[in-house]
Each structure stands twice: as C-alpha cells, then as structure tokens.
Amino acid sequence: MTKIGTKLGFGRKKKPEGWNRPPVIEQTSEGELLEVAMGPHHPSTHGVFRMNLALDGERVIRLKPEFGYLHRNHEKLGEGQSYLASMPYTDRLDYLCSLTNNWAYALAVEKLTGQQVPERAEYLRVILSELTRFQNHAGTIGFLMQDMGCSGTPLMYAFREREKILDLFEELTGSRMMCNYMRFGGCRVDATPAWLDATRKVVAGLPAFLDEFEALLRSNEILMARTQGVGILPPDLAVNAGITGPLLRASGVNYDIRKVDHYGIYDRFNFKVPLGDHGDVYDRFMIRMLEMRESLKILDQALKEIPGGPVVDPKAKIRGFRPKPGEAYGRIESPKGELGFYLISDGGPNPYRYRVRPPSLINLTVLEDMSLGQNVADVVLILGSVDIVMGEVDR
Amino acid sequence: MKTVEEIKAAIEAAVPGAGVEVVHNPGPSGQHSLRLDPSHAVEVAKFLRSDAELAFDFLSNVTGVDWPDREVTEKVRVTRPVTRTVDGVEQTVEETVEETRKHVERGCLEVVFHLFSIEKKHGPLVLRMRTVNRTDQVELPSLTPVWRSAEFQEREIFDLYGVVFKGHPDLRRILMWEGFKDHPMRRDYVEPDDFDYEPTAHDEVLARAKAHQAALQAAAVGHEGTGAD
Numbered sequence: 001m002t003k004i005g006t007k008l009g010f011g012r013k014k015k016p017e018g019w020n021r022p023p024v025i026e027q028t029s030e031g032e033l034l035e036v037a038m039g040p041h042h043p044s045t046h047g048v049f050r051m052n053l054a055l056d057g058e059r060v061i062r063l064k065p066e067f068g069y070l071h072r073n074h075e076k077l078g079e080g081q082s083y084l085a086s087m088p089y090t091d092r093l094d095y096l097c098s099l100t101n102n103w104a105y106a107l108a109v110e111k112l113t114g115q116q117v118p119e120r121a122e123y124l125r126v127i128l129s130e131l132t133r134f135q136n137h138a139g140t141i142g143f144l145m146q147d148m149g150c151s152g153t154p155l156m157y158a159f160r161e162r163e164k165i166l167d168l169f170e171e172l173t174g175s176r177m178m179c180n181y182m183r184f185g186g187c188r189v190d191a192t193p194a195w196l197d198a199t200r201k202v203v204a205g206l207p208a209f210l211d212e213f214e215a216l217l218r219s220n221e222i223l224m225a226r227t228q229g230v231g232i233l234p235p236d237l238a239v240n241a242g243i244t245g246p247l248l249r250a251s252g253v254n255y256d257i258r259k260v261d262h263y264g265i266y267d268r269f270n271f272k273v274p275l276g277d278h279g280d281v282y283d284r285f286m287i288r289m290l291e292m293r294e295s296l297k298i299l300d301q302a303l304k305e306i307p308g309g310p311v312v313d314p315k316a317k318i319r320g321f322r323p324k325p326g327e328a329y330g331r332i333e334s335p336k337g338e339l340g341f342y343l344i345s346d347g348g349p350n351p352y353r354y355r356v357r358p359p360s361l362i363n364l365t366v367l368e369d370m371s372l373g374q375n376v377a378d379v380v381l382i383l384g385s386v387d388i389v390m391g392e393v394d395r
Numbered sequence: 396m397k398t399v400e401e402i403k404a405a406i407e408a409a410v411p412g413a414g415v416e417v418v419h420n421p422g423p424s425g426q427h428s429l430r431l432d433p434s435h436a437v438e439v440a441k442f443l444r445s446d447a448e449l450a451f452d453f454l455s456n457v458t459g460v461d462w463p464d465r466e467v468t469e470k471v472r473v474t475r476p477v478t479r480t481v482d483g484v485e486q487t488v489e490e491t492v493e494e495t496r497k498h499v500e501r502g503c504l505e506v507v508f509h510l511f512s513i514e515k516k517h518g519p520l521v522l523r524m525r526t527v528n529r530t531d532q533v534e535l536p537s538l539t540p541v542w543r544s545a546e547f548q549e550r551e552i553f554d555l556y557g558v559v560f561k562g563h564p565d566l567r568r569i570l571m572w573e574g575f576k577d578h579p580m581r582r583d584y585v586e587p588d589d590f591d592y593e594p595t596a597h598d599e600v601l602a603r604a605k606a607h608q609a610a611l612q613a614a615a616v617g618h619e620g621t622g623a624d
Contacts, residue, residue, distance in 0.1 A: 242455060
C-alpha cells in the first residue's frame with residue numbers, strides 16, 4: 001500500500017488533462033460482466049440510494065450512483081415562503097443533525113441582513129452543534145460496523161449515548177430530532193440552569209464511553225483487515241472534487257471551517273484538527289473517533305464559560321422582515337462537511353433564490369473513484385465511511 | 396484576500412480580452428462578484444486555480460438562478476412638436492412631457508460559482524455567468540474539467556434549470572427521471588395535475604432480463620429441435 005503522506009502539491013505539479021476523472025478499469029477475467037443495481041432498497045445504502053455496478057467477478061469495474069428517490073425540491077419550497085418558514089424545513093435536510101442545519105441557515109440570513117447574535121446564544125449554538133457532531137459521529141461509526149456485519153453491539157453502544165443527547169435536545173427544544181431551535185439573531189428559548197447542569201453531567205460521562213468504544217474497535221483485527229488500504233482517496237483529488245468534512249481530513253488535508261472562518265465564536269476555543277495520512281476507510285473511522293474527543297474539549301470549555309444575558313437580540317426582526325436586495329453565502333462545518341446556504345434577496349419577504357450546498361451529495365462525487373478495483377463487499381464500507389443522509393443528498 | 400477589483404486586474408493581465416465585469420452586492424454581506432464572459436471562462440478558471448497567489452483550488456458551490464423576462468416601466472421626458480391653436484392661429488410648439496414607457500427586458504439563466512482556497516485559506520470569490528436567453532441559447536462552458544466538484548452540481552442545474560454545459564463529461568438528469576420534460580426550478584414552471592407514470596429503477600433491468608430469457612429459450616428450443624432429428 002502506498003502512503004499518501006500529508007505533503008500536498010496543490011496545483012504546482014503539472015497534471016495531465018483529465019487526471020481528475022475516474023480511471024478506466026479493464027476486465028481481466030474471461031466471461032460476462034455482471035451488472036447489478038444495488039439499491040434503492042438495500043440495507044447498506046442508508047436510505048433510498050442506488051448504485052449501478054458492473055462487476056468482473058468480485059471486482060467493481062464501473063459504478064454509477066443514481067439519486068432523486070427522495071427529491072421534493074426543497075429549494076423551490078424555500079422560494080415560496082418567508083425566511084422564517086424555511087427554518088423547520090432545514091431540519092429535514094440532514095435529519096440526524098438538525099441543529100447544525102439550523103445554524104447554517106441562520107448564519108446565511110444573518111449575513112444577508114447584517115444581524116448580530118448575543119454572546120449567550122453563540123455559546124448555546126456551539127454547545128448544541130458539538131453535541132450534534134458527537135452523536136452523528138458515534139452513529140456513523142456504529143452504522144459502519146453494522147455494514148461490516150458486526151451486527152448490533154457497536155451501534156447499540158453509540159445509540160445508548162445518542163439517546164442521552166437527544167433527551168437533552170428534547171428538554172431544550174421540545175423535539176428530539178426536528179429541533180427548529182435557532183432564529184435569526186439568536187436562539188428560540190433560553191436554557192435553564194438545570195438544563196446546563198444536566199448537559200454537564202452527560203458530557204462528563206462521554207469520555208468513558210469513548211474510551212470503551214475505542215478500546216472495543218480500534219485494534220480489532222477484523223476491522224483492520226476489512227478497512228485498512230480500502231477506498232483510498234488521494235488528497236489532490238479530494239480537494240479538486242470539493243470533498244469536505246472528515247472525508248477530506250482523513251486524506252490529510254488540514255481544512256476545518258471552524259478554524260478557517262471562525263464563524264460564531266470558534267476562535268475562543270482550544271481544539272485540534274485531527275488528520276489522517278492514508279485516506280482509507282480506517283482513517284475515516286479513526287478521524288471521527290478523534291473528532292469526538294475534540295468536540296468534548298470544546299464542550300467542556302463552552303459549558304464552563306457560558307455567560308448570562310439574552311439569547312436573542314431584542315431588536316432582531318425574526319418574522320415578516322424584508323432584507324435589502326443583495327446576496328449572501330454562509331457556511332459552517334457540519335458533521336458531514338461544508339454545509340452552506342446561498343440566498344439572494346430582491347427586497348421581498350421571500351428569498352428570490354434559496355440554495356443549499358449539500359455536503360453529502362458533493363462527497364459522493366468520488367464514490368466511483370474510491371470503489372473502482374475494490375471488491376463489491378468493500379463498496380458497502382466505502383459508502384458507509386462517506387456518511388450520507390439521503391434527505392440532504394436529494395433535497 | 397485581494398479585493399474583486401484586484402482579482403479582475405490580475406485576470407485581465409493573464410487572460411487578454413477576458414471581459415470580466417465587477418457586480419456590486421448592495422447587501423451588508425459584502426460578497427461582491429465577477430461576471431465572466433462565457434467564451435473565456437475555462438481559461439479564467441484555470442488561471443484562478445493555478446495562480447500561486449490566488450490558488451482557488453476548491454470550488455464549493457454552484458448555483459443556478461432563473462431571471463425571467465420582465466416588464467420594465469420607466470418614466471422618460473420627451474420633447475415633441477405639438478400643434479396648438481393660440482389666439483385663432485395654428486402654431487407648432489415644442490413641448491416636453493413625461494411619458495411612461497414599458498419594455499420587456501429579456502431574461503436569462505445565471506450560474507453562480509463560490510470559490511475558496513484550501514491552500515491559502517481565503518474566500519469566497521463569487522463568479523457568475525449568464526446565458527444569452529432562456530429558450531434556445533442556454534449553453535455555457537462546463538467547469539467540471541477544472542474543478543471536479545462541479546460535476547453533480549452542474550448536472551443538477553441542467554436538470555432543474557435547463558442550462559446545457561458544454562464539455563461536461565456526463566450531462567444527464569440527476570434528480571428527476573430520464574424522460575422528464577420540463578425544468579422544475581424555473582420560475583414559470585407549472586406543475587402538471589397528475590403524473591400517470593413514474594418509471595422505476597428496475598424497468599430497464601427487467602426489460603433486458605426478459606430479452607435475455609427469451610433469447611435463452613429460443614436457443615434451447617432450437618437445440619431440442621436438432622436433437623429430435
């Protein structure tokens with residue numbers, strides 16, 4: 001296996017034309033190719049997603065993803081209603097991480113209107129996003145193990161902790177998954193001291209879970225045999241194909257929007273960006289493990305420093321406002337990658353154009369490149385390591 | 396990061412006759428953009444990606460926007476000769492009047508690109524391109540050969556808006572099914588009352604499997620026939 005290393009030759013090396021296209025793999029065996037439509041109803045495709053595979057024995061020599069089974073034209077819905085009315089709809093994009101979706105949308109509207117957010121609301125946003133990231137990564141690792149045939153145990157361990165976090169969400173926002181919590185210029189309701197204490201208690205228990213989870217999986221022989229050297233993504237291709245999130249960082253590219261944009265108040269916290277150096281499925285699993293630890297660091301600091309004060313700017317116009325004509329692109333580091341919202345206002349009460357930049361869809365661009373030449377059973381793992389939610393892919 | 400004016404100057408120095416235009420954003424976000432001339436867009440994109448100082452190696456977001464034909468009403472002052480009877484004598488005098496004129500501004504489809512640099516950690520740079528009209532001249536150059544991340548997003552714009560990207564390696568519908576006729580994100584799209592038929596994933600596979608089975612059966616029958624003789 002070749003080591004990719006962390007040194008990158010961004011655009012400096014002269015590359016041949018078409019280097020960023022998937023390679024053409026020749027058939028080596030005699031006999032017919034087997035064409036398989038994997039999905040849309042397949043337990044490993046994480047929803048209604050289909051891959052058209054051409055197999056040469058066990059080897060994948062062609063892979064074409066097919067989308068659209070869950071398409072409901074989310075963007076058109078956004079153009080037909082007021083800015084606030086789209087907020088609950090953003091919960092349904094990546095339905096495992098509704099709070100980060102809320103934040104990305106709120107951030108884009110705040111950029112469009114030039115609103116400020118009070119300090120306490122910023123802290124609450126950070127706390128909720130990091131909890132979201134934690135439960136998403138734990139769940140992703142659990143599902144990856146499930147895809148590998150390790151049925152039940154790791155996923156149930158992850159869901160046991162996720163349950164505690166969802167209980168916190170329910171207590172604060174009224175809903176476990178469809179939280180609809182953030183508003184333009186702050187958050188909807190204030191957190192009570194009792195809620196903050198309960199959160200501190202849950203967060204204090206998470207490192208023990210992580211130690212247990214990591215000890216269970218990290219050096220498991222079967223896991224290592226199945227994932228190391230599988231689905232390698234080179235860093236230059238990852239950058240060129242717009243890959244973001246843990247998938248990009250597993251290939252060794254140091255790009256975390258929390259560190260780059262410092263949106264919200266992320267410049268106040270001390271945390272590291274874990275990087276992989278092989279870009280394989282194992283690195284993607286390990287990056288998520290390490291990112292959970294960094295999220296806990298942020299949570300500890302935020303829960304200690306959270307100030308008092310209002311959670312929403314009293315002068316903020318939340319409903320029925322008309323932004324001045326203009327446009328804004330706001331983005332955050334969601335657990336899946338760069339989640340962005342692009343809004344164009346023509347001065348009316350509804351956005352003229354409402355665009356979601358879905359990390360799940362764009363991360364699938366390189367699914368074919370990663371899977372070619374691999375065995376068909378590994379395609380399941382590679383797809384699991386990308387971490388997609390079809391609500392966001394199809395919109 | 397350089398301002399858009401500086402980037403415009405750098406582009407014009409590197410690609411002569413690029414025809415870049417600054418589009419001012421009046422909103423508080425301050426994200427101004429550059430409008431590219433489609434005929435030079437690929438050259439400009441290659442320059443933006445490979446220039447050592449700009450190094451926009453990461454194309455984050457590609458958006459389609461529909462600008463339908465719109466009727467513009469404007470008031471103009473016109474001077475025209477008027478014949479008037481003053482004191483029983485017909486005279487021609489010049490008179491300035493305010494007149495309301497209407498004309499139709501032709502619409503277009505626009506594609507907006509948001510670029511960032513992972514190497515230099517700056518951005519966003521917003522690029523835009525416009526088609527000539529919304530009906531028959533809807534072609535734009537594809538930037539997928541330069542940035543692969545445009546691949547699915549350009550397919551989505553082709554599907555939902557009907558912009559045809561020249562040079563795209565695999566331009567097919569992505570969210571709607573093959574055989575769907577209209578472009579649902581256009582602002583004048585009218586939903587049909589009812590879809591009678593939506594194809595399923597397996598139609599094509601089923602048809603091929605049936606043909607295959609039929610061929611096998613025909614071969615088997617032929618074989619039996621020769622055996623009996």
